[in-house]
Amino acid sequence: MREIFYNQALGEALAEELRRDKNVVLWGIDIGPYGGANGVTKGLFDEFGPERIIDMPIAELGYVGLGVGAAATGLRPVIELQFSDWITLPSEMIINQAAKMRYMFGGVLEMPLVIRAPIGAYLSAGAQHSNSFESLFAFVPGIKVVTPSTPYNAKGLLKSAIRDNNTVLFFEHKKLYGVKGEVPEEEYTISLGEAEIIREGSDLTIVTYSYMCQFCLEAAKILEKQGVQVEIVDLRTVDPIDEKMFLDSVKKTHRLLVVQEAWRECSISSEIAAIAAEKALYYLDAPVLRVTAEDVPMPFSPVLEERVLPSVKKIIEAANTVLERKPA
Amino acid sequence: MDIPNEKLIEMYRGMLRIRHFEDRVKDLFAAGEMPGFVHLYLGEEAIAVGACSALEKDDYITSTHRGHGHILAKGGKMKFMMAELYGKATGYNKGKGGSMHIAWPKLGILGANGIVSGGIPIATGAAFSAKYRKSGQAAVCFFGDGAASEGTFHEAVNIASAFNLPVVYVCENNLYGVGTRQRDVRNIEDIADRGIGYGIPGLVVDGNNVVAVFEVVSEAVARAKNGEGPTLIECKTYRWRTHFEGEPDTYRPPEEVAYWLAREPIAPHRKLLIEQGILKEIEANQIEKDVLAELADAVEFARTSPLPDPETALEGLWA
Numbered sequence: 001m002r003e004i005f006y007n008q009a010l011g012e013a014l015a016e017e018l019r020r021d022k023n024v025v026l027w028g029i030d031i032g033p034y035g036g037a038n039g040v041t042k043g044l045f046d047e048f049g050p051e052r053i054i055d056m057p058i059a060e061l062g063y064v065g066l067g068v069g070a071a072a073t074g075l076r077p078v079i080e081l082q083f084s085d086w087i088t089l090p091s092e093m094i095i096n097q098a099a100k101m102r103y104m105f106g107g108v109l110e111m112p113l114v115i116r117a118p119i120g121a122y123l124s125a126g127a128q129h130s131n132s133f134e135s136l137f138a139f140v141p142g143i144k145v146v147t148p149s150t151p152y153n154a155k156g157l158l159k160s161a162i163r164d165n166n167t168v169l170f171f172e173h174k175k176l177y178g179v180k181g182e183v184p185e186e187e188y189t190i191s192l193g194e195a196e197i198i199r200e201g202s203d204l205t206i207v208t209y210s211y212m213c214q215f216c217l218e219a220a221k222i223l224e225k226q227g228v229q230v231e232i233v234d235l236r237t238v239d240p241i242d243e244k245m246f247l248d249s250v251k252k253t254h255r256l257l258v259v260q261e262a263w264r265e266c267s268i269s270s271e272i273a274a275i276a277a278e279k280a281l282y283y284l285d286a287p288v289l290r291v292t293a294e295d296v297p298m299p300f301s302p303v304l305e306e307r308v309l310p311s312v313k314k315i316i317e318a319a320n321t322v323l324e325r326k327p328a
Numbered sequence: 329m330d331i332p333n334e335k336l337i338e339m340y341r342g343m344l345r346i347r348h349f350e351d352r353v354k355d356l357f358a359a360g361e362m363p364g365f366v367h368l369y370l371g372e373e374a375i376a377v378g379a380c381s382a383l384e385k386d387d388y389i390t391s392t393h394r395g396h397g398h399i400l401a402k403g404g405k406m407k408f409m410m411a412e413l414y415g416k417a418t419g420y421n422k423g424k425g426g427s428m429h430i431a432w433p434k435l436g437i438l439g440a441n442g443i444v445s446g447g448i449p450i451a452t453g454a455a456f457s458a459k460y461r462k463s464g465q466a467a468v469c470f471f472g473d474g475a476a477s478e479g480t481f482h483e484a485v486n487i488a489s490a491f492n493l494p495v496v497y498v499c500e501n502n503l504y505g506v507g508t509r510q511r512d513v514r515n516i517e518d519i520a521d522r523g524i525g526y527g528i529p530g531l532v533v534d535g536n537n538v539v540a541v542f543e544v545v546s547e548a549v550a551r552a553k554n555g556e557g558p559t560l561i562e563c564k565t566y567r568w569r570t571h572f573e574g575e576p577d578t579y580r581p582p583e584e585v586a587y588w589l590a591r592e593p594i595a596p597h598r599k600l601l602i603e604q605g606i607l608k609e610i611e612a613n614q615i616e617k618d619v620l621a622e623l624a625d626a627v628e629f630a631r632t633s634p635l636p637d638p639e640t641a642l643e644g645l646w647a
Binding site: 025051054056057059061062063064065066067068069070071072073074075077092093096097101102103104105106107108109110111112141142164165166 | 388390419420421422423424425429430431432433434438439441442443446448449450451452453454455456457458460461467479480482483484486487490491644645646647
């Protein structure tokens with residue numbers, strides 16, 4: 001099968017959906033002739049023109065709000081935020097407007113709005129360009145939150161997000177844009193809310209998502225050499241969470257480790273641990289552990305950033321603790 | 329502007345509908361018949377009616393926390409509104425919205441809004457959508473003097489201007505944002521002057537003169553639909569009541585309230601219609617009777633309607 005980059009896969013999803021539905025329209029900063037800060041919209045301006053690929057002023061509150069009004073009146077806006085850190089600016093429009101309007105108005109309108117935004121650290125980008133805010137939005141009813149881990153997932157999930165009649169926050173990872181992976185030529189979609197077991201194993205379940213899938217796969221390879229079989233569940237969509245898939249895995253392995261790049265307190269990992277406690281406690285042979293970022297703003301200096309963020313080493317250490325085994 | 333007599337009469341009816349509806353809501357709320365909060369539009373009737381009289385049924389509006397007047401003026405039925413205010417299953421939004429969150433897209437009503445300035449980018453987005461779909465629709469965005477100091481206003485108006493969107497920003501300057509005199513927290517007299525900063529016309533109009541509002545909004549809507557971009561219209565007015573019902577009026581001089589009560593918008597319009605022979609006294613009285621009958625039916629409908637099944641609270645989040 002052909003291999004393409006994550007950003008190309010996203011670009012293909014956008015192009016296919018733009019061709020499929022004339023109500024799909026894109027806007028954001030530098031997404032036109034510039035092609036997007038991460039190259040996702042490269043070439044789209046040439047094919048679809050300035051009516052559908054629109055460069056906005058640096059006014060996140062304004063142009064995300066515009067998306068709410070456009071989605072309520074028949075369009076399917078797909079908005080790119082250049083960095084997800086700035087989602088704090090339009091969060092009023094996302095949390096108080098887009099997420100609530102369908103329910104609050106008794107179902108008289110729908111909100112087919114997609115907001116794409118790059119998350120993630122590991123770039124020494126400092127405290128205001130390294131955030132992973134998915135937990136903030138998973139907390140809010142009425143928003144779906146997607147966190148693709150591979151080019152294949154990125155394309156299939158984005159197409160589903162654009163066709164969804166609800167508000168979808170689509171968090172792409174900066175470290176994944178340049179990653180290549182197999183993506184079929186023929187059309188496909190991946191349902192929102194479906195996790196995937198990306199590695200089968202019998203000794204320990206790791207639940208993770210986005211860029212951390214790579215770290216977990218690497219940790220699993222090392223642990224395999226030590227005779228430990230790790231099963232990895234990639235959530236793919238962190239809201240709604242595919243409870244059944246990860247609980248089935250926990251019931252099989254009896255041990256659970258949750259790995260996420262984001263801060264720890266009140267996060268996706270907290271939710272996973274809570275669900276496990278509520279629904280699979282008696283299957284567990286050891287306490288659930290979490291590997292997450294430390295709860296501090298992201299420091300700049302690489303040695304400081306490394307101290308704060310998850311690593312393969314930290315994942316292996318935590319896995320050993322859950323497995324109640326001495327490190328090899 | 330040559331305004332058909334029927335239109336002038338409908339404006340009279342429209343203002344009376346709001347006046348009596350709000351007056352009744354005031355009493356019903358005070359009597360404890362309605363849950364939550366209500367923010368009344370009494371005294372500002374000419375703006376909603378003048379502006380919505382310039383619109384077609386499929387044109388869009390966004391409204392505010394003080395939204396009853398806009399929804400009535402855009403064609404909202406009293407009974408479904410009243411039922412919503414009572415939290416009944418038969419309300420426009422099944423009892424999930426309430427006074428601050430009434431929407432009915434079939435009439436172009438994209439929602440009252442509990443967040444000050446929340447409707448401004450939404451109306452702008454609806455205007456974008458109309459332009460993109462080449463539907464010929466325009467959007468009118470109602471907001472207050474307080475909202476004009478929100479970043480939302482500035483970002484959305486800049487975008488509307490840059491993209492020449494068919495939207496009319498109708499600022500209802502009733503002098504107060506909750507309990508603060510907005511002139512004290514803004515260093516210009518006329519909010520309309522802010523249009524200059526965004527390269528769009530900024531006009532001031534007497535918000536208590538329904539014909540004046542209609543004329544200026546009509547021209548702005550025509551410009552919008554003709555591809556000439558947005559307009560900012562500041563309507564000078566006053567709210568008779570405090571910010572919400574039950575709030576003590578500790579912040580407004582009584583002489584100021586009296587000044588504005590003397591400038592109420594309906595009586596002068598009625599006088600004009602009768603003097604010009606457009607309406608006879610007896611016909612004007614009949615219109616008022618009809619409005620009161622509609623209102624009585626609405627209250628009866630709201631009172632006798634069923635409450636929502638509590639389980640419906642868990643429905644309708646997702647499409």
